[in-house]
Amino acid sequence: MKGFAERVGSVEEYYFSAKLREVNQMIAEGKPVINLGIGSPDLAPDKVVVDALRSTAENSQAHGYQSYQGIPELRASIANFYSREYSVTLDPTKQVLPMMGSKEGIMHLSMTFLNPGDEVLIPNPGYPTYTSVTNLLGAIPVFYSLDLTKAGRPNLEELENQDLSKVKLMWINYPQMPTGAPGSRAILQELVAFAKKHEIVILHDNPYSHILTKEPISILSIPEANDVALELNSLSKAFNMPGWRVGMLVGREDWIAKVLKVKSNMDSGMFLGIQKGAIAALNLGENWFGDIQSTYQSRRKLVWKLADKLNLTYDTNAAGLFVWCKVPEGKTADQVVDELLYERNIFITPGKIFGSEGDDYVRFSLCMPEFKILEAINRIK
Incomplete structure (x- = not known):
């Protein structure tokens, strides 16, 4: 055996992969752990979604390999969803590529655009996969800060003072995970202009746009954004389908055609039943999102109460599936996390896993029934 690839040494096991082993071991030992750390929706998909999966699976002809681009009906449903929800017009034959989740998309996009030594702008704090995938490909992460008092606006003035000649990609994410910064059309307009000026491709990771937001926004609704931006979206959060x-x-x-060249060499298409379920989800009416918003609003109010009891501070204008809290003076985030886990059997996430700007923060997930959050309180x- 002549050793492992050097790229393996550039990343660690994903935090939740390792931490959940410990949490599950505590549960196996009889400890009543309440998991407020993971952003995996606990609510079920709509019945029509499950019915579409079931009826397709019962068809003996539905179990073969599928198109790398998804069936035309799925691509059309995605395009219609974007038209209805974001006022964005897409050609379903050329501008839509179904993915097996956003995390897969992050890898495919990075493989499509990046060579070793290229630089990538990544929010700090931000989703750890942006950094780990960049490192795996031998590219260089360059972190930028966010102004949480201004809806999560990137500090573009600082970036303008840096050498951006090697930067190829910029990851953005609104509503932002983990902070819940909602972003705005004005911020996206600034980012489009910034990208055009510096010949940077903006990649907008947009899975939270229907969770506790006033208006869902796509960067592609911004004038000239199509020249410089691609957008990832997901059914995991908005339609309670993370495992799908x-x-x-x-x-x-x-650009989509180039990503397809990578994707078609890495998977063989999505099971037809899952595609049919996705179509059913994308065609749900406005009541679906209204019910989702109502549920998460009630849960968030309870999480705010829990945070108050712990003397944590938070922004009531934040959006998305999490509550991002600053720990009080005299305590560290690790202390808060460990005390809750080992003394109260409540698991929350330390902000440090999202970057150095998260060192003094913790994150609560809203993916837990109200009675469980009340029990935690x-x-x-």
């Missing part, structure tokens, strides 16, 4: 692994990439047809004396 259904995502989508939309935008410039020539009652455990805090």
Whole structure:
């Protein structure tokens, strides 16, 4: 055996992969752990979604390999969804590429654009996969800060003072994970202009746009954005389908075609039943999102109460599936996380896993029934 690839040494095992082993071991030992750390929706998909999967699976002709681009009906449903929800017009034959989840899309996009030594702008704090995939490909992460008092606006003035000649990609994410910064059309307009000036491709990771937001926004609704941006989206959060692994990439047809070259060498298409379920989800009416918003609003109010009992501070204008809290003076985030886990059997996420700007923060997930959040509140004396 002549050794492992050098890229393996550039990343660690994903935090939740390792931490959940410990949490599950505690549960196996009889400890009543309440998991407020993971952003995996606990609610079920709509019945019509499950029925579409079931009826397709019962068809003996439905189990073969599928198109690398997804069936035409799925691509059309994605395009219609973008038209209805974001006022964005897409050609379903050329500007839509179904994905097996957003995380797959992050890898495919990075493989399509990056060579070793290329630089990638990544939000700090931000989704750890942006950094790990960049490192795996031998590219260089360059972190940028966000102004949480201005809806998560990137500090573009700092970036303008840096050498951006090697930067190829910029990851953005609104509503932002983990902070919940909602972003705005004005911020996206600034980013489009920034990208055009420096010849940077913007990749907008947009899975939270229907979770506790006033208006869902796509970067592709911004004038001239199609020249510089692609967008990832997902059914995981908005439609309670995280385990189904259904995502989508939309935008410039020539860039989509290049991503397809990578994707077609890495998977053999999505099971037809999952595609049919995704179509049913994408065609759900406005009541679906209204019910989702109502549920998460109620849960968030309870998480705010829990945070108050722990003397944590948070932004009530934040959006998305999480509550991002600053720890009080005199305590570290690790202390708060460990005390809750080992003394109260409540698991929350330390902000440091999202970058150095998260060192003084913790993150609560809203993916837990209200009675469980109430139980967590009652455990805090």
